[in-house]
Amino acid sequence: MGRLPCCDKAGVKKGPWTPEEDIILVSYIQEHGPGNWRSVPTSTGLLRCSKSCRLRWTNYLRPGIKRGNFTEHEEKMIFHLQALLGNRWAAIASYLPERTDNDIKNYWNTHLKKKLRQQQTGLEGFYKVSRIPQSITKGQWERRLQTDIHMAKRALCEALSVDTPSPLLTQQDTKLGTVSKDPFHHASANTDNHLAVRSCETSSSTYASSAENIARLLKGWAKRSPVNQSSSSSPLSTLSAQTKSETRTTQENSFDNRSSIVAATGSSSSDAGFDSLFSFNSSTAHMFPTKSDSANGCYRLQDESKPSLETLNPLGVPLSLLEKWLLDDNCGVSAQAIDDHLMRDLSLDDDGDDHVEAASLLLQ
DNA sequence: AACTTAGACAACCGCGACGAT
């Protein structure tokens, strides 16, 4: 007997999300926090399954998401982390807090994989030598792995040094450095508020619905927004307000694009409710109730989908340490400690040789 | 101008992990 679908197939909407749906979802999550996705469709009236809601939030609407072209720094991080971790996109994304695993996965599949393949075609001779034979014993494999890790690490340091740019990154840097042909990406490169931009820029597309609809929804939302009341009933809103002055700079970068949607919809930018709707930022975004805390109204500074940067990542190495290791030209950062973590992690990985193989690519 | 193709990205699907009971 198969598992029951997460939602009824009939009556569930699929395909691109509309701005109205986005707004409904965002306002609901602002009020209740992310989680308990099962109840989201029923509570909001959205004709979407819970998975779709969660995906939309984590990949698109969640505050702090950086969109637009990947920087060279990010590209290098992805290259090297993929070499070390394999296709564990969520793990890789934990090192790039502003990018979603979906984004990274897509970027890898459309850009970086191509680059890697180009490099591989020129490295067949190298592979004939470096490929680990099937008959190799486990002890030999582990020693080989350890050696490869050391070599890869050295290669990473060399590749990441400012003076010696990674050969993997040089060939198409020009292309990647150019602005996307998609006009959406021009605008979204400096904004976290995809919704607002998209609403404005795709006015002629089927994605964006009428400005009147959005304005109506926004006004309706603003009226029932708890922020409009003298004291907010939403702990999140309270926290958001408390941190507002401290995080104004970030907010300006992240959510002042709401003016775009306001301009498009004709809604007043002074709406407190509207302001609250977009009062998320990279700092307040972390303030959501956990499953256990929400009942008590307690919120902690921990993003629901992104672990704290200083908590242990999938390699078991603090991000700051690993990033320093990855990016420090001097390669002098606790190499042995990281080695231990890496060995522990990679030795448990079935396809570790593939990762090391990819990492070995960096040697050239 | 119409059609085709390729690239980019959003969204879906299936499966496994994990916690609750």
Next chain:
DNA sequence: CATCGTCGCGGTTGTCTAAGT
């Protein structure tokens, strides 16, 4: 310990847009 429900992840597909013919 077994079962069930929910969530998260990774692979894949679908859709949209721009470029090319």
